[in-house]
Amino acid sequence: MEYDVSKGKENISILSIDAMDDGDPPPFTYITNMKYLDLYYIIRPQGCCCTRICSNIEQCSCASKNGGEFPFNPRSSIFKAKFFVHECGPYYECPPSCKNRVSQHGLMYHFEFSKTK
Template sequence: MYDGSYTVKRYWHDVGPHGKLVFKFELTRIPDQPELAWKEVKKLNKYKIWKGRCVDDISGGKELFPICAVNTIDNEKPPTFNYMTKMKYPDCFSPIPPRGCDCIGGCLDSQKCSCVLKNGGEIPYNYNGAIVESKTLVYECGPSCKCPPSCYNRVSQHGIKIRLEIFKTESRGWGVRSLTSIPSGSFICEYIGELLEDAEAEKRHND
């Protein structure tokens, strides 16, 4: 969990339970740093009435958890927009779905699953749905696959599982923060919207 900038006061190593060296560090937080967003959220969670809440759910019920908007700076609300959960493509664009895998019970056999083979022969996620190794591109099982929704190679398609909040900043407009700590490598949300060609984008007042 990111908690600001620290200096290393001292370090040493011990022998771990399996005979491996374990390096340990004593850190000192650099003073006069601003409070971080997750600390502010933790304070807000203590109150039954959410201070500054101006919109209860910007998704309009389209997500598993409501995404509220909070403004403790002024009386402004987030600008109105159409919240989307699926990509919108131009009429001339007709994507061809890729051929799916034939795994019935799940994609545990890395040598037989065509999707896993695209990922280098290993499912890129662990059992908690977090990326195990950094990759340029991750191939998930999709609608053409025969594996069940519980397949470990289906993560992003299950939607947002982390509670998020839109909040107004003092000088940088609106931002997004999490109401809980996020484990490393976890899926947060998809970047979804309308796909525009350059010519169409130039015609739009706000593209």
């Protein structure tokens, strides 16, 4: 049985395929944005100071927070495994075309997960 766990919230379906018992996945709420504890809102997140597309990676504060490089390849996939990836977000001054803004553009590739033994 196939089931879109995003229930249409994404432009690409996220399929859950049950190969065991044809049941639905366990109940959960799929969200498309970050949810924080109320305590988090006391401290407003600080963004980078870039105001245009970064042409010099050595001077880019977005890249410096990732060890001096952008973690994403041209296809917007993480090219090197890291313990933590710092991505630009809504409180940042950089434009939507920033190389370090990926998740805000929504799903770009099909993926699915399966329930197995």
